[in-house]
Amino acid sequence: MFPARRRGRDLDAAERGLTMGRMTASPGRRVLLAAPRGYCAGVDRAVIAVEKALEQYGAPIYVRHEIVHNKYVVQTLEKKGAVFVERTEEVPPGNIVMFSAHGVAPVVHEEARQGRLATIDATCPLVTKVHKEAVRYAKEDYDILLIGHEGHEEVIGTSGEAPDHIQLVDGPEDVAKVEVRDPSKVVWLSQTTLSVDETMETVDALKTKFPGLVSPPSDDICYATQNRQLAVKQMGAEAELVIVVGSRNSSNSKRLVEVAKLAGSREAYLVDFADEIDEAWLEGVTTVGVTSGASVPEVLVEQVLEWLSERGYGDVEIVKAAEESITFSLPKELRRDLREEATTLVAERGGTGPSAE
Numbered sequence: 001m002f003p004a005r006r007r008g009r010d011l012d013a014a015e016r017g018l019t020m021g022r023m024t025a026s027p028g029r030r031v032l033l034a035a036p037r038g039y040c041a042g043v044d045r046a047v048i049a050v051e052k053a054l055e056q057y058g059a060p061i062y063v064r065h066e067i068v069h070n071k072y073v074v075q076t077l078e079k080k081g082a083v084f085v086e087r088t089e090e091v092p093p094g095n096i097v098m099f100s101a102h103g104v105a106p107v108v109h110e111e112a113r114q115g116r117l118a119t120i121d122a123t124c125p126l127v128t129k130v131h132k133e134a135v136r137y138a139k140e141d142y143d144i145l146l147i148g149h150e151g152h153e154e155v156i157g158t159s160g161e162a163p164d165h166i167q168l169v170d171g172p173e174d175v176a177k178v179e180v181r182d183p184s185k186v187v188w189l190s191q192t193t194l195s196v197d198e199t200m201e202t203v204d205a206l207k208t209k210f211p212g213l214v215s216p217p218s219d220d221i222c223y224a225t226q227n228r229q230l231a232v233k234q235m236g237a238e239a240e241l242v243i244v245v246g247s248r249n250s251s252n253s254k255r256l257v258e259v260a261k262l263a264g265s266r267e268a269y270l271v272d273f274a275d276e277i278d279e280a281w282l283e284g285v286t287t288v289g290v291t292s293g294a295s296v297p298e299v300l301v302e303q304v305l306e307w308l309s310e311r312g313y314g315d316v317e318i319v320k321a322a323e324e325s326i327t328f329s330l331p332k333e334l335r336r337d338l339r340e341e342a343t344t345l346v347a348e349r350g351g352t353g354p355s356a357e
């Protein structure tokens with residue numbers, strides 16, 4: 001049995017809304033709904049930061065890379081006036097550029113300075129923590145083994161803090177090729193959105209190779225990633241099918257699919273929207289697990305529940321793995337009055353920057 005499953009009157013107001021709203025329940029068919037799921041504190045902060053910046057300075061607000069890895073969120077912000085770019089140089093001088101929740105390397109801050117851009121840094125504070133660890137260990141001349149996925153923005157940003165000291169380890173199979181200058185001075189750090197179990201496998205392999213390997217002072221895999229994986233583990237044994245709402249470029253969402261399968265679910269799929277679900281997936285399935293990645297707004301989960309309800313899966317039970325109450329304050333640039341600074345910059349450059357309204 002699940003440790004904290006709640007039904008009916010025990011549900012939170014929002015959860016109750018989801019459950020009571022279901023229309024169709026066929027006997028024996030049910031949905032297990034993970035809690036926590038969806039937005040984490042870092043994503044919430046980043047999305048609100050773009051909205052506040054648009055309100056305060058007017059469109060366009062340029063955002064370097066997707067502010068968070070979710071198609072719906074990006075499309076919604078684009079409609080409001082956010083312009084997503086891949087490179088800093090694409091932003092015309094005199095404008096505001098926001099850095100995404102995944103963080104950027106110091107060289108990107110420098111590019112923005114060179115380009116006369118006002119910046120708002122929406123890097124998640126838990127990613128910033130890893131950057132600071134990298135800087136500290138590099139100063140102490142450690143070889144830093146960064147466990148993470150090659151090419152992921154967060155990994156690129158963290159590596160950029162100390163490129164001469166950091167090497168990427170993309171899973172246990174990478175360990176054989178790792179070489180360090182001094183095996184007694186090696187530390188591992190990690191991307192915040194990895195699979196907890198797979199990361200520990202990599203760490204164990206690294207420890208076998210480098211017995212003196214130092215661990216980070218606290219977990220780099222963030223609370224939100226860990227909690228969402230824990231909830232999926234709890235439902236995976238009972239749900240024959242797990243549907244993870246999230247985008248294909250979302251690392252933490254993809255990990256949820258893997259964790260669901262490892263936990264015993266026969267099938268697990270990642271979908272951006274309810275209309276991507278294939279009816280054939282439901283064949284012979286009595287219990288469907290539903291969860292969402294840390295960058296997914298709840299409305300998309302509601303649509304999936306509605307879709308399932310219409311097919312007889314109207315009975316929803318919550319699988320609660322943890323309580324979350326963490327929130328982060330907005331980026332400091334937004335907290336102080338940036339309006340004057342940005343307006344002055346635009347005036348100086350004669351640029352096409354944010355409105356002085």
Ligand code: SF4
Nearest residue numbers: 040042043124192222
């Ligand atoms: S998943 Fe974790 S590290 Fe990433 S934005 Fe959310 S809280 Fe921050």
